[in-house]
Amino acid sequence: MNQIFKIIILSLITLSCTEKNNISKKLNISTVQFGDIQPDGWMKAQMENDVTNGFVSALDSLAPELVVEDDIYGKDRMTKEVKSKDVGAITDDNGEWEVQFLWWNSETQSNWWDGYIRNAILTKDQNALNKVKTYVDTKLKTQDEDGYLGVYAQDLRYKHTTENGELWAQSSLLRGLLAYYEYSKEERVLNAIEKAVQLTMKSYSINNSEPFNIEKPFAGVGHGLTFVDVLNRLYELTNNESYIDYAVFLYQDYDKYNLSEVDIQTKNLLNPEYKFKGHGVHTYEHLRALTMVAKYTKDSIYKNALEKYLERLEKVTTPSGGPIGDEWIFERTADADNTGYEYCSIHELLDSYSLLLKRTNDSKWADKMEWLLFNAAQGARNPDGKSIAYCKTDNSYFMQGAFEIENIGKNNHNRFKYSPVHKEVAACCVPNAGRIFPYYVNSMWAKNNDGLVLNLFGASEFNTTINEHKLKILQKTNYPFDFKIDLEIDIESPENFQIAIRKPKWATFYTCSSSADKSENEHYLYLNKTWKTGDVITIQFEAEPKVNLDLLGDYFFSYGPLVFGLPIESKEVVQKIYPYKDFKDLEYHSNASKGTKWKIVDPTKIKLKTNENEPLWNHFKMETTFINSKNETELKELKPMGNLILRQVTFPKLENNEN
Template identity: 45%
Template sequence: MFFCVLMTINKSEAQENNVFRKTGSIPETFQPLPLFEILPSGWIREQIQENLNGFTGHLDSLVPDLILRDDIYGRNRLGRHVKSKDVGAITENGELQAQFLWWNSETQSNWRDGYLRSAILSGDQDHLARATKYMQRILATQDTNGYLGIYDSDLRYRFDNENGELWSKTTLLRGLIAWYEFTRDYQVLKTIEAAVHDVMVNYPPYTSHPFYSVNPDAGGITHGLAFTDVLEELWRITGKQEYRDYCIFLYRDFSEQKLNEDAQYSKLADTSLMLKSHGVHTYEHLRSVAAAFYASGNPALGTVLQNFLYKINLCISPSGGPVGDEWIAGGKADATGRGYEYCSLHELLNSYTSLLGKTGDAHFGDLTETLFFNAAQGARNPFESSIAYLKTDNSYSMCGGLNGDTTVKTQTRYKYSPVHQDVAVCCVPNAGRIAPYYVQNMWMKDEQGLVATLLGPCEVETKVRGKKVLIDEQTAYPYDNSITFVINTEDSYFTIKIRKPGWAKKVSVSEVYIEDKGYIVIQRRWKGEHPITIQFFPEIELKQDLNKEYYFTYGALVLARPIQSIGRQTKTYPLKGFRDMQYRPSGLSILEYADEPVKQTNQKKAEFATSLYNPVSHKNEAVILLPLGQTILRQLTFKPKSEDQ
């Protein structure tokens, strides 16, 4: 009997080890370009500049205690002497809890990541000067042994409970990598590599347990799995395999510890388990699982990656927003009843683009565009610089609670704020990251040439086969579906692939092309200036969501019926022009699908008119439909006409 038990343990251990065993790493289909090689133009550039003029450019002054007055990576590092912080939960056992107080590192570093990328992409010299000063200061905080982080030597790397060791470095180093790509300053790269080397020495692969926690609810620890972002970028820059291999170790240790996280191997292997963890963790872990799979090549990890995508698909609302308010809580997407967090929008977008590069699968481009053009635009205030922390596709009230719910008095996430300090300053920093990350993934490279992976106005300047190539992508996409690519290069032969959006049934191209796996492929000799014009022909489409409610799309845009609202200012800031706003409807009727035709009312804009059924008056009502980014309160999905049910 005893023998049998032992055999069982050995067998299951062997199986477990087998799953993480490296069988041969998988090459990525497309390679991302460095940050500075793709610059936004048109409406995306305007939006990044608006953010710099608004919450992204001013967040440090809006919450000076969290950013300017807490030098958490420098003189205010956390050690055993730190009892509490104003921002944190003050506990009785201050000495033990100091390691918990990593939140300001996330606020600061995610904010700065978005801020400096926005400064670089806009070319704004004042903001670039500020970013340069910060970089000099943060680089100077590195210890001689390479440590770059938030803990004094009496705490670092020796935890058995919640901590932000890896997460505080992840958020910081993502920004430093962007700065290196921009400046090409070798000293910056050396600093990053030394910091990562310090981690690998202190958390040696397969003999340490960075994800061990006596408490399975350890958000700082589990956010730390996103350290794979840093490792993958360093691998791409330096070609050093050790960085990529370390992703496998991190995912294995993360999977083997007792943690309440969806992305653990054994939970993903079970397709009957719905996602239930903190949304933002789950959506960022998607790309860590992908990183481990591509680094190891082990098919078992490929299977759980597919399972993960299947489970996430059940959580996606029509706008592309992934549910999580803030927990996914085992539920499916629901356009009225489930909110999505701005942090999750950014992190899922980041995961989709990672998968787009790895797999080359054009469908990840469609998912990215849907999320960025709809959910992400639709959670911004179209009239002033603020965002919704939580938002729903059907948004009937933004007065704190979910669609007018007042049962939880402390729920303030459903409103517009440039800060959201009454909950946490996590979403506003990420709202400054999402557009720069979209831009950086608009073009990638493969062995044949360049790939327009995500569409929209931008300019790319890079080298293909050693020759300089400039492409000016002129368009107002997705608000207009005609794109002119003006290609400028020396005499050279290479391929340009342009992702054909999944919704585009008809396309015209001013050039000889073939279609291959969702891409328009143009292979030719290029010389001097050469324009290519592509026209996609969208149609109004009627779709049904997971709950069989109807909604309308036009090309990459999801449409909604705007609902008149009354705004109320609920908070002002010492900085002029910033405020929190709540919105309530001025008369709310929830309409139903009436099977009436939809007509475009303005050929140059995505504006439409139709009729929907009012179940109270028993009459059809004329309504307009607009892209989500132009709405505050809105109805996006429409139940089938109740009288027909």
């Protein structure tokens, strides 16, 4: 008996020592914080233009009544006495319907500032950074003694019985302030954020409140679930698990009630007959809350619900990755001709992919992020950087306001045009278009217990620490216009750690030049060595032009992460000129005959053409033969859709009996 006891004790001691040794070998690494990764190359140039001369720079000057004059977080907080407010959108109704939108300017202001703050930080534009500093100081001065940062006066805050923007206004504000804190390391900013969040957690206490048990809920209540974004980031920065507990509580409370946006509720996700029908932007931003609750609870119902959500998601995304959201999904299947996507939906889905990437370590979410950014998102920007499309379709035959050509000019809610504001609909998509590239850049690198993970490619500089030693990695590439990537290491002292590099789904082959020990699986290449300054990793991915089928059986073409489209010649028509710099609302009228739609003669006979002397977006072209509705045959070039305004992206195949 004594001998058995000794064996057990020795085993426990050995196990304990082993655990201690394993723990001691773990790298001392911190969370990647906003600003650690700085863009370079074409992305930096585009972002620099955006924040100095482009649409990101100008919303406060183009719509001051929404962004500047309404001090909605300060002296103009809402009370029971406020019955109306200029929120930009033109409606045909009065009274209660309009009262539901009184929180709108908080979204417009805070989402625009979130994008502006992040672009300023990533481009290091000093004028923009000075402006950001003034904004942060001003917002912190609105904080009440109890910690409140929001848009409601004492008679309304945390007492809502109907539609409101309480959590939504806080979430959109605090996301931007968090980005500034991560860059500046100013503890006063983090303290203010935590104080505000702790007040909300106390006012809507776990299991003793029902923040989503609301009569007549609408968009503000639904958007309020994004408060989990703030909670998630605070948890990552502080390791305070109460933030995760509160995020789980918010989702579970939201899951209980008959709200206006219910695509995310478990009863619907687990119902095999249910199809997404809600306002697209809500459906895609709510994915982050479900991802968190599936990760941090043991109840399998949430993991099952997440699985069912992701299955449905495949049915509502177009070839470019654009998710149905023009504005509502309405149980439709994605269609390159007939289902548009709102820029808000593009950004929110990309942000949700980013969280899925963090929580699952599955590289397919990185594939989807870059596909969505380079095609749908870039393809809804005007190439001049001065405006974006509120709504866009993959096959874009005209951009004259209304979706259906017969409805052009019949109302003021013209989403299918280019504008730096889109005030007559809602100034929501322009702010979100300013957020998307900074969010992408911030997701390029990740850290784990083994070292670093390169998930997203693009010219950039990553500054971090390994075991308290400064490390800089330059990513040199013209990606996605060149599939060669050089990683140059500059480290304060040699350190042994792993660098994992994503293997893109589209890559047919790759070569890697490095003296590191190599291993791989389906998703990542793993490089292990003691890294020192001067080490270089060179990876070259290979791709082939790919013929794809969309959900309707039509063909579309890709090369690497780029989807290609047939350019449609157009005439630019100025709809409105703004009294600030050179900003305009623009329409695009097709020069093609009405109803012209090309079919592809033989999708297997497509030729890739490359020319590195052309501008980046023209490096790659594809050539094949098409025939139109007038039976006219022509050899035509396809170009990356991210640089095309009017285009045809999907093509029916010419049937034999049509020859």
